[in-house]
Amino acid sequence: MAEQKIVKPKAQEKEVLIKVKNLKKYFVVGKNAVLKAVDDVSFDIYKGETLGLVGESGCGKTTCGRTVMGLYGATDGEILFDGHDISKFNKKEKKDFTRRAQIIFQDPYASLNPRMTVGDIIGEGIDVHGLYSGQERTNKIFELLKLVGLNKEHASRFPHEFSGGQRQRIGIARALAIEPDFIVCDEPISALDVSIQAQVVNLLIKLQNELGLTYLFIAHDLSMVKHISDRVGVMYLGSMVELASSHDLYDKPLHPYTQALLSAIPIPDPEAVRSKNRIQLEGEVPSPINPKPGCRFAGRCRYAKPICSEKTPKFKEVEPLHFVACHLV
Ligand SMILES: Nc1ncnc2c1ncn2[C@@H]1O[C@H](COP(=O)(O)OP(=O)(O)O)[C@@H](O)[C@H]1O
Ligand code: SF4
Ligand SMILES: [Mg+2]
Numbered sequence: 001m002a003e004q005k006i007v008k009p010k011a012q013e014k015e016v017l018i019k020v021k022n023l024k025k026y027f028v029v030g031k032n033a034v035l036k037a038v039d040d041v042s043f044d045i046y047k048g049e050t051l052g053l054v055g056e057s058g059c060g061k062t063t064c065g066r067t068v069m070g071l072y073g074a075t076d077g078e079i080l081f082d083g084h085d086i087s088k089f090n091k092k093e094k095k096d097f098t099r100r101a102q103i104i105f106q107d108p109y110a111s112l113n114p115r116m117t118v119g120d121i122i123g124e125g126i127d128v129h130g131l132y133s134g135q136e137r138t139n140k141i142f143e144l145l146k147l148v149g150l151n152k153e154h155a156s157r158f159p160h161e162f163s164g165g166q167r168q169r170i171g172i173a174r175a176l177a178i179e180p181d182f183i184v185c186d187e188p189i190s191a192l193d194v195s196i197q198a199q200v201v202n203l204l205i206k207l208q209n210e211l212g213l214t215y216l217f218i219a220h221d222l223s224m225v226k227h228i229s230d231r232v233g234v235m236y237l238g239s240m241v242e243l244a245s246s247h248d249l250y251d252k253p254l255h256p257y258t259q260a261l262l263s264a265i266p267i268p269d270p271e272a273v274r275s276k277n278r279i280q281l282e283g284e285v286p287s288p289i290n291p292k293p294g295c296r297f298a299g300r301c302r303y304a305k306p307i308c309s310e311k312t313p314k315f316k317e318v319e320p321l322h323f324v325a326c327h328l329v
Contacts, residue, residue, distance in 0.1 A: 016080075017182060017214050018045040018068060023077035025060075025067045035289045037063040039238040040077070042315065045182075050208065050215040052229030052246070054222055054261070056285055059235040061218045065184040068216065069101050070094070081182075099129050102175035106187040108167035112159040118145075118170055119155030125178040144173040148203060165196035172203065182214045189224065197221075201228050222261060226250055231321075234258045237296040238288050240315060244322040254324045256301050295327065303328055 025038040038060045045051045053061050066072045068079055070086050079086045081097060089097055105111035112121055122141050126132050132140050142152040148169040159167055168188055175183055185204065189197040201224060207213060219225040225232060226246050233243040234257065242255040253259045260281045283300045286292075294309035295301070301308065307327050315325040 015047045016044045017047045017082060018216075019078070019080040019083075020044070020068060021078040021080070023064070023067060023079065024075040025063050025072055026075040029289060033289050036238045036291055037288060038067060039291070041235075041238075041240045042077075043233055043240060043243055045214060045216060046230075047181075047214055048208070048212055049230040050217050050228050052225040052232035053216060053218045053235060054220060054225050054232060055235035057220065058237075058285065058288070060238045060288070061235055062186055064235070065103070065186050065216055065218055069103055069184055070097060071103075095129070099125075099178045100180050101182045101184070102178070102180040103184045103186060104168070104171050104175050104188045107191050108164050108171055109159075109191070111171055112167060112174075114159050117156055117158060118150075118162075121159070121170060122155075122173050122177050125174065129178050131178060140177070144177055147176065147207070148173045163196075164192050165200060168192060168200050169203065172200075172207070176207065176211070180213070182216075185215055185217045187218050187220065190219070190221065197224060204228065234261065237285060237291065239296050239325060240323075241297065241326070242322075242324050243315075248319075248322050254318065254322070254329045255326050256303055257297050295325075 020041060020043050023038055023041045024036070027035040027037060029035045041060075041064060043051070053064065055061055063072065067074050070079075070089075074087065081101070084093070086097060116124075119138075119141050122144055123137055126137055126140060131137075138155075141155055145152055145154055150166065150169055150173070154162075154166075154170075159170065162170065171188070188204070189200050192200060204215065204217075205228060208215060215228075217225060217228055229246045231243065231245050232249045234241050234249070234255065236257050242249065242253065242258045249258065250262065253262050264281070281300060282302075286296070286299055292309065294311060295304070295313050298304045298308040305327065311327070313325045313327045315323055318324050318329055
């Protein structure tokens with residue numbers, strides 16, 4: 001991984017593509033039991049940028065990504081795509097939105113239909129949206145395969161003939177086939193060998209620069225998300241606890257949870273390890289079912305005060321474009 005140079009995306013213009021306002025996604029999981037997977041989360045995604053979304057498993061990243069894509073209906077709150085509320089789309093607008101917003105899944109093994117050829121997997125969206133037919137369709141599929149570093153001979157093969165990294169390239173080609181503006185990348189490298197991860201990340205960055213794509217990049221690998229993201233949001237148990245530019249978030253994290261997460265990243269340089277204070281996260285992540293009032297992190301926070309378990313901290317801008325939800329910041 002280290003030998004592969006990662007080129008950061010260009011500076012971005014600040015035009016909002018997606019606005020998420022007080023988004024809630026609850027699942028009813030039993031009598032009187034509500035699982036608050038996403039609970040009052042707000043953020044913007046600018047055109048052409050990559051917004052990273054990190055947090056421990058189960059904190060609501062996938063649910064957030066799927067709700068933003070319109071795959072789940074929101075329990076409450078608003079999602080505006082290019083200024084339009086996605087819950088109010090009519091049939092035609094909905095179809096247009098499903099073309100403009102795509103997803104790349106975590107598991108490159110489960111997400112490709114094993115009975116379809118690679119060409120048909122990539123061509124499916126082209127057919128649904130009636131974009132190309134005949135020779136034009138074939139040429140488009142060949143072009144997409146080339147774009148993601150595969151070749152046209154691969155079109156007639158089946159998913160099982162490919163490695164994990166190649167399958168993820170197929171997943172990317174499928175997402176690109178219908179020329180989207182926005183892609184949710186849901187842990188696209190977590191299932192891949194470390195040696196392949198940087199290749200796929202570099203491919204995503206190259207495609208973003210060439211095609212002007214906007215990404216929501218979900219990850220639990222904090223070191224990789226730093227390289228690809230312009231800004232990073234940190235989730236904890238359904239809440240967004242901090243959001244800032246990658247540089248600010250990694251350089252001066254303000255939320256106790258972010259500080260703990262970052263201090264847990266292994267550092268290759270032993271000197272740096274010694275000089276860095278590791279913060280051990282104590283206790284378990286509590287259940288998102290019928291959560292207690294107050295700060296969700298209170299049970300594990302070494303700075304917790306009585307107010308923390310009484311009042312939910314507001315998500316506020318404490319420095320320009322640096323948002324934190326903590327009573328002490
Ligand atoms: N369809 C569902 N029904 C009930 N609970 C769900 C559903 N999808 C996710 N959850 C729960 O919501 C929480 C957040 O899950 P998820 O968004 O997958 O987290 P992450 O992607 O951060 O690992 C978890 O507690 C999970 O069990
Ligand atoms: S609000 Fe309180 S418990 Fe929550 S992170 Fe801040 S100090 Fe810790
Ligand atoms: Mg997930």
